[in-house]
Amino acid sequence: MDNKLRFPLILDGFWLKILALLTMTIDHIGYLLPPSMVSVVFRYIGRLALPLFCLMIAEGAVHTKSMGKYLFRLGLMASFISIVIICSEYIPFFKNQGFSMRDEGIIFLDLLLGALAIYLLRQKNWYIKLLATLPILYGIASFTADCLESCGCYGKILWLPFFMRTQYGFFAILLSVGFYLARVLTDFFIRYQSNLSGIDLSLYDNSYFKRNVLNAFSLMILFMVSTILYFVGYLLPDEFVSWDLSMQFCAVFSGAFILLYNGRRGYNKAWFQYGSYLYYPLHLAILYIIFSIIGG
Numbered sequence: 087m088d089n090k091l092r093f094p095l096i097l098d099g100f101w102l103k104i105l106a107l108l109t110m111t112i113d114h115i116g117y118l119l120p121p122s123m124v125s126v127v128f129r130y131i132g133r134l135a136l137p138l139f140c141l142m143i144a145e146g147a148v149h150t151k152s153m154g155k156y157l158f159r160l161g162l163m164a165s166f167i168s169i170v171i172i173c174s175e176y177i178p179f180f181k182n183q184g185f186s187m188r189d190e191g192i193i194f195l196d197l198l199l200g201a202l203a204i205y206l207l208r209q210k211n212w213y214i215k216l217l218a219t220l221p222i223l224y225g226i227a228s229f230t231a232d233c234l235e236s237c238g239c240y241g242k243i244l245w246l247p248f249f250m251r252t253q254y255g256f257f258a259i260l261l262s263v264g265f266y267l268a269r270v271l272t273d274f275f276i277r278y279q280s281n282l283s284g285i286d287l288s289l290y291d292n293s294y295f296k297r298n299v300l301n302a303f304s305l306m307i308l309f310m311v312s313t314i315l316y317f318v319g320y321l322l323p324d325e326f327v328s329w330d331l332s333m334q335f336c337a338v339f340s341g342a343f344i345l346l347y348n349g350r351r352g353y354n355k356a357w358f359q360y361g362s363y364l365y366y367p368l369h370l371a372i373l374y375i376i377f378s379i380i381g382g
Contacts, residue, residue, distance in 0.1 A: 095297060097343060099145060103362055105343055106138035111369055118377045133336040134343070137308050140258055141344060143197050144265035147204040149351070158202060163363050164194035168249045170367065175248070190230070191253030193366070199224055199252065200262025207266060222259050233326040241282030257315050257334065263277025264307035272300040297349050305341040312338050 097105075113132015121124035150156040171190065199221035206218040228251040231243040242248075252258065276296055280287040290296045312335050319331025 089321070094346055095294070095348035097346040098348055099142060100352030100354065100358070101263050102112045102138050102343060102347060103142060106135045106142070107362070107365055109133075109138075109340075110135035111368075111373075114370065114373055118373060130333065130336050132294070133334055134340040136254065136258055136334075137261060137337050137340040138192075138343060139197065140200060140261040141265050141304065141347070143200050144204060144269075145349075147201045147266065148208075148269065149260075153205050157198065157205070159363060160194055160198040161200060163199050164192050167192045167194055170294040171249045188361065189232075189248070191232075192249075193252050193253040193258075195250075196225070196252045196254050196258035197262070200259045203259060203263045204266045218263070222256060222263065225252050225254075225259040227255030228252040233322065237323075237326045254334075257311065260314070261311045263306065264311050265304055268303035268307050270302060271303045273295065275299055275303075292349070298348070299349075301347055304344050308341050308344065310339050 112128050113135060116125045116128025116132060119128065146156060147153070164269065171192065203218040203221040206221075207215055209215055227246055231246040231251060232255065234240045235248075236245045271362055276290045276299065279285075281291060315331055316335040319327055319334075322331075
């Protein structure tokens with residue numbers, strides 16, 4: 087069994103993060119641009135970002151040395167973004183500038199709930215594993231609240247305020263959990279392959295074969311979850327959906343990067359690790375200033 091990862095597994099965790107940050111930035115530029123073919127193309131490119139972030143969440147939840155600190159960092163960023171959203175809605179200065187994030191949701195809440203669900207699934211007791219359904223149900227509740235509010239038939243939804251909602255409903259949470267389950271499926275398959283071939287199970291660890299199997303299962307999960315979201319959007323009346331769910335199906339094309347992932351962390355100095363968290367609010371602030379100057 088060849089245990090050396092080689093071409094085409096050329097992307098490590100560092101490069102997946104760079105690609106996720108880059109495509110996210112392109113997406114936000116497209117959001118701020120006036121409606122045009124360019125802005126639409128930018129938004130479609132931006133669909134590649136979320137699956138890469140969710141994959142990194144699944145990897146982080148499995149490999150982190152301190153799950154408590156990992157969840158705390160995500161929770162801290164989610165709280166900060168929530169405060170910014172509240173300020174954009176209720177502070178007159180921001181409202182007068184046309185700066186409102188009321189309908190944006192909290193992407194770090196999506197990632198936090200995904201990591202939390204994975205943590206619960208990894209526990210030994212089955213009744214604790216069942217608690218992993220709660221983060222997913224929260225995502226469904228958030229999606230439902232957005233739909234009801236988008237319709238306008240029910241006014242403002244107070245049982246789940248806008249500053250406590252996920253950005254992608256249940257999609258990112260389910261996708262993060264799915265990427266973890268791809269690991270479980272891979273372990274089952276490798277054990278079966280080991281018994282079938284007579285090759286020692288340990289020889290499959292960190293092998294080219296196992297990584298390709300895991301990437302293939304991850305791609306399958308991405309397609310399945312994206313299809314679920316697409317059909318939810320297809321079945322719901324247009325007035326209940328505030329964003330184009332069919333566009334999100336383009337997230338499956340990020341599978342091309344996932345198939346090139348070698349499972350290694352790559353460059354991960356402290357400045358880059360924490361800078362990855364801070365990049366989200368900083369790049370939004372910079373883009374807002376730039377577009378305010380251009381528009382003004």
